[in-house]
Amino acid sequence: MKVLVINCGSSSIKYELYEAETGQALAKGIVGCIGEKNSFIRQDTRGREIRRQVSVSNHGESFELIFENLTNRQNGVLRDISEISAVGHRAVHGADTFIESTLINEDVIRKLEECILLAPLHNPPNLLGIQESRKILPSIPHVAVFDTAFHQTMPPKTYLYPLPGEYYQSFKVRRYGFHGTSCRYVSQKAASALGKPLEELRMIICHLGNGVTVTAVDGGKSLDTSMGLTPLEGPMMGTRSGDIDAGVIFFLHRQVGLSVDHIDNILNRESGLLAVSTVSNNMEEITEEAKKGNEHCQLAMEMFVYRVKKYIGAYAAALEGLESLVFTAGIGENSPIIRAMICEGLEFLGLKLDKAINKDTLGVERIISSSDSRVSIVVVPTNEELMIFYDTLKVAGLNP
Numbered sequence: 001m002k003v004l005v006i007n008c009g010s011s012s013i014k015y016e017l018y019e020a021e022t023g024q025a026l027a028k029g030i031v032g033c034i035g036e037k038n039s040f041i042r043q044d045t046r047g048r049e050i051r052r053q054v055s056v057s058n059h060g061e062s063f064e065l066i067f068e069n070l071t072n073r074q075n076g077v078l079r080d081i082s083e084i085s086a087v088g089h090r091a092v093h094g095a096d097t098f099i100e101s102t103l104i105n106e107d108v109i110r111k112l113e114e115c116i117l118l119a120p121l122h123n124p125p126n127l128l129g130i131q132e133s134r135k136i137l138p139s140i141p142h143v144a145v146f147d148t149a150f151h152q153t154m155p156p157k158t159y160l161y162p163l164p165g166e167y168y169q170s171f172k173v174r175r176y177g178f179h180g181t182s183c184r185y186v187s188q189k190a191a192s193a194l195g196k197p198l199e200e201l202r203m204i205i206c207h208l209g210n211g212v213t214v215t216a217v218d219g220g221k222s223l224d225t226s227m228g229l230t231p232l233e234g235p236m237m238g239t240r241s242g243d244i245d246a247g248v249i250f251f252l253h254r255q256v257g258l259s260v261d262h263i264d265n266i267l268n269r270e271s272g273l274l275a276v277s278t279v280s281n282n283m284e285e286i287t288e289e290a291k292k293g294n295e296h297c298q299l300a301m302e303m304f305v306y307r308v309k310k311y312i313g314a315y316a317a318a319l320e321g322l323e324s325l326v327f328t329a330g331i332g333e334n335s336p337i338i339r340a341m342i343c344e345g346l347e348f349l350g351l352k353l354d355k356a357i358n359k360d361t362l363g364v365e366r367i368i369s370s371s372d373s374r375v376s377i378v379v380v381p382t383n384e385e386l387m388i389f390y391d392t393l394k395v396a397g398l399n400p
């Protein structure tokens, strides 16, 4: 029995095929630059990687290519696509309509279409992925797993903006949060690494990738999270500004004469690490340049760390205590220097890093706090696809 996990964006489709009985990933791939001159497919099948230029003008053609590759005689892992028993789809924005992973039917598709207003960039490609793959595999269960669902436990005091009520009531303007699938996976893994029940832990999860989310998890439930109506709120990110005074937007519009679309582009694509470092949005490159003495890169690292630290302080207060701080995603898993900078000076919160263990921890699950640290510090590699796979098995009622 096999389960396919799909993450469909506007110009790329990522996919991963799992063996249901063992939870083993059999193949993982991406079709990129869809509709462009340089479209490609890359597939890793048990360590064997193929990459080739292809010509795909839309998502439908890309799905045909994916299924061709999965069933290819030489590099494939399936004899026939009928071996696939269910498909799990990453869905970005489920608004407050979807509080958990859901079996897809016509009614769900209609409700997903209603959510487009809130995520105009992400939800249309997600929907396209669902529709195109259902055309090819119409008679098996398809499951939607939402980035926003985990944060639906937030109480009104954390999810409401202090705005006139009509904007929430009529337009659903509120905080939703993202990276929920990652947070759910990482919180469970961290609790089992610590050998403690999740229900007894107050945890702060720092998902530090290109996008950055800090989340306060109380007994396994999201109490507060740094992203809001859109993924722009929160600490500083790769190309997103994160928190700024909303007045900056009016200033850029009225005094500088920039259009709303231009400001949107600046805040989402031209800010954050990229803007401050003036070099890159990639923390690895920034760290290398900072070591060589580049002052812009040093400042970018300091600002990135400072803004994450402020959230840790805020969420320790919101949780009224803390048992565990967790690092995950590209930077959280792979950058000992950023982790050390974040933890420095937080001994007053009970956080004491083991510097040697931290330095040696790259991309693996490990407790990196010292044995006398009151609060445990843990690195957990995230795996959103695996969580989508587990949810798909459960929601589709498959019993391998």
Ligand code: ADP
Pocket: 208, 209, 210, 211, 238, 281, 282, 283, 284, 285, 287, 329, 330, 331, 334, 335
């Ligand atoms: P995304 O949000 O796109 O999924 P990732 O979780 O893959 O992003 O994280 C990407 C970030 O992780 C980039 O800034 C990258 O530079 C950073 N990163 C990856 N490896 C390292 C490393 N060894 N040191 C510092 N940063 C790293």
